[in-house]
Amino acid sequence: MERDDPFDPDNLRLNGTAFTAATEAKPKSNKPPRYRQGEWFLRGPVPWPWLETAARLPGKALALALCLWREAGYRRRRTVKLCQGRVGLGLNEHSARRALRALEVAGLVSVVRKPGRGLEVTLLDKGERP
Numbered sequence: 001m002e003r004d005d006p007f008d009p010d011n012l013r014l015n016g017t018a019f020t021a022a023t024e025a026k027p028k029s030n031k032p033p034r035y036r037q038g039e040w041f042l043r044g045p046v047p048w049p050w051l052e053t054a055a056r057l058p059g060k061a062l063a064l065a066l067c068l069w070r071e072a073g074y075r076r077r078r079t080v081k082l083c084q085g086r087v088g089l090g091l092n093e094h095s096a097r098r099a100l101r102a103l104e105v106a107g108l109v110s111v112v113r114k115p116g117r118g119l120e121v122t123l124l125d126k127g128e129r130p
Helices: 048-055 061-075 093-105
Strands: 079-082 109-112 119-123
Touching: 048 061, 061 079, 061 093, 061 119, 093 109
Parallel strands: none
Antiparallel strands: 079 119, 109 119
16 A cells, blocks of 8 residues: 555554554543633632523623632622623624613622713622612
């Protein structure tokens, strides 16, 4: 057989040895993947009923909710400043505004609006009112 033949059994060998189950890549552990230094991460625990409520809201409300929890975990504060133009997860300013309004109406967040400043968003317990 030719050496360039893709169906040549010798081309299917790893380093000239036969492929066996022992040569397969094994996961390092059964733990979920961890973030690497410098990467964003979501700090928990995040209450599941809170997330379920956010997931039922229209549009990008769940994406914004995850961004808010990420920021709250990073800052270790319940109240975070939100710049709607730089939220992340593919949200533009308009979809972020609509999503924030939906989260606010659902009672998941409270928002303090000050002219000329970023919004102050406080994560609320599900059903809690400011």
